[in-house]
Amino acid sequence: xxxxxxxGGRETWPLWEVFIRSSRGLSHVHAGSLHAxxxxxxxxxxxDLYTRRAEGVSIWVVRASDITSSDxxxxxxxxxxxxxxEYRHATYYKExxxxxxx
Amino acid sequence: xxxxxxxxxxEKSAEGSVDQRREFDRxxxxxxxxxxxxxxxxAYRKTLIRQISQHxxxxxxxxxxxGNWITRAPSLKRKAILMAKVQDEAGHGLYLYSAAQTxxxxxETMFEQLVTGAAKYSSIFNYTTPTWADMGSxxxxxxxxxxxxxxxxxxxxxxxxxxxxxxxxxxxSFHQRQGxxxxxxxxxxxxxxxxxxxxxVNRWYAPALMMFGPPDEDSPNSQRxxxxxxxRFSNDDLRQRFVDMLVPQAEVLGIxxxxxxxxxxxxxxxxxxxxxxxxxxxxxxxxxxxxxxVRVARRKKAHEDGAWVREAARACADAQAAERxxx
Numbered sequence: 001x002x003x004x005x006x007x008g009g010r011e012t013w014p015l016w017e018v019f020i021r022s023s024r025g026l027s028h029v030h031a032g033s034l035h036a037x038x039x040x041x042x043x044x045x046x047x048d049l050y051t052r053r054a055e056g057v058s059i060w061v062v063r064a065s066d067i068t069s070s071d072x073x074x075x076x077x078x079x080x081x082x083x084x085x086e087y088r089h090a091t092y093y094k095e096x097x098x099x100x101x102x
Numbered sequence: 103x104x105x106x107x108x109x110x111x112x113e114k115s116a117e118g119s120v121d122q123r124r125e126f127d128r129x130x131x132x133x134x135x136x137x138x139x140x141x142x143x144x145a146y147r148k149t150l151i152r153q154i155s156q157h158x159x160x161x162x163x164x165x166x167x168x169g170n171w172i173t174r175a176p177s178l179k180r181k182a183i184l185m186a187k188v189q190d191e192a193g194h195g196l197y198l199y200s201a202a203q204t205x206x207x208x209x210e211t212m213f214e215q216l217v218t219g220a221a222k223y224s225s226i227f228n229y230t231t232p233t234w235a236d237m238g239s240x241x242x243x244x245x246x247x248x249x250x251x252x253x254x255x256x257x258x259x260x261x262x263x264x265x266x267x268x269x270x271x272x273x274x275s276f277h278q279r280q281g282x283x284x285x286x287x288x289x290x291x292x293x294x295x296x297x298x299x300x301x302x303v304n305r306w307y308a309p310a311l312m313m314f315g316p317p318d319e320d321s322p323n324s325q326r327x328x329x330x331x332x333x334r335f336s337n338d339d340l341r342q343r344f345v346d347m348l349v350p351q352a353e354v355l356g357i358x359x360x361x362x363x364x365x366x367x368x369x370x371x372x373x374x375x376x377x378x379x380x381x382x383x384x385x386x387x388x389x390x391x392x393x394x395x396v397r398v399a400r401r402k403k404a405h406e407d408g409a410w411v412r413e414a415a416r417a418c419a420d421a422q423a424a425e426r427x428x429x
Contacts, residue, residue, distance in 0.1 A: 011208055011209055011210055012416050013412065032197055032200050032266070033200045033203075037412075037415035037416045037419035038423070041415065048193075049197075052190070069139075
């Protein structure tokens with residue numbers, strides 16, 4: 001029980017999370033997960049499972065158990081409220097609104 | 103930051119705090135998504151596991167009736183198409199098993215539930231495929247019904263399920279079209295070919311309509327699933343939508359749908375259609391269909407026959423990892 005999709009130790013092969021770059025210039029995005037004995041097979045299985053229609057030009061795989069994430073129950077404290085920090089957005093600055101190219 | 107440690111399903115089965123329940127309800131009401139590590143009611147989790155795993159099993163078992171025709175497809179093109187379709191079904195099964203796993207069930211357990219009969223799969227796959235035209239009927243009617251069912255599931259309230267369904271729906275539309283074209287080609291052929299297409303549609307039409315599940319008044323879990331926004335439309339609404347789509351498509355094919363009661367109802371703005379034989383549905387569900395035993399036995403055998411491959415690959419990976427550690 002170490003990641004969102006890794007539910008236990010009964011399985012012969014570990015679980016891998018798959019990230020696909022759909023085309024040059026874009027980031028790798030999480031596509032899903034799969035089981036594979038090692039990283040080489042994980043990449044090959046990911047190709048067969050997630051890119052049957054040319055959905056990607058590059059694949060990352062990472063063992064699900066190696067992912068660390070934030071605590072889902074600590075949303076409030078951990079992701080500090082943006083309240084009172086409107087000045088971080090361009091829309092906060094009204095005086096310059098009518099000025100061209102600003 | 104903490105290491106990812108989702109609570110065990112048992113721990114999550116607790117009632118949940120007032121705040122947790124309120125947050126869950128708020129997300130559902132706001133039409134937002136529930137994600138794997140959020141608190142969720144135990145019944146929501148169980149309903150999803152049942153529905154998603156049943157869906158995954160259907161994809162995997164669904165490979166068999168069509169796999170039956172790969173070696174006998176009438177041309178190289180048809181063979182390649184059928185192989186791609188069966189490969190897609192394997193993929194769809196895997197997407198869904200992954201989604202189910204995020205709810206805290208492992209794949210071995212799901213496999214056991216399938217082969218012991220504890221988990222169901224769509225009854226439609228317990229019908230046999232004696233003719234080539236059945237490949238057309240499965241694509242047009244069975245995949246057509248599946249798409250009707252699945253498109254609203256892309257908006258299911260559980261994130262991983264919705265995402266898997268989006269991927270599946272994108273791929274599924276070719277399945278329906280290729281089936282339609284198989285039938286169209288037969289309907290443009292000899293009298294014998296036309297008869298084969300018609301005979302096949304006669305067999306698949308009613309079972310395809312029953313894929314949406316029992317009538318609303320006999321589907322007690324539907325209401326709750328709809329309240330949770332797992333299900334978006336009732337069984338009968340989806341069935342009606344499907345019939346409304348089929349009638350004009352059958353006209354293009356020149357095929358007769360085997361229901362004399364089909365008639366446009368101006369007032370309702372829908373096609374009326376005749377009653378379905380739900381006794382047959384429950385018989386197949388209870389394991390007394392044409393191929394229930396064969397389907398499960400074959401799945402079990404394939405899994406067992408592959409055991410040495412899984413173990414050997416694991417041993418090889420372990421040995422290579424040990425080698426890397428040593429060097």
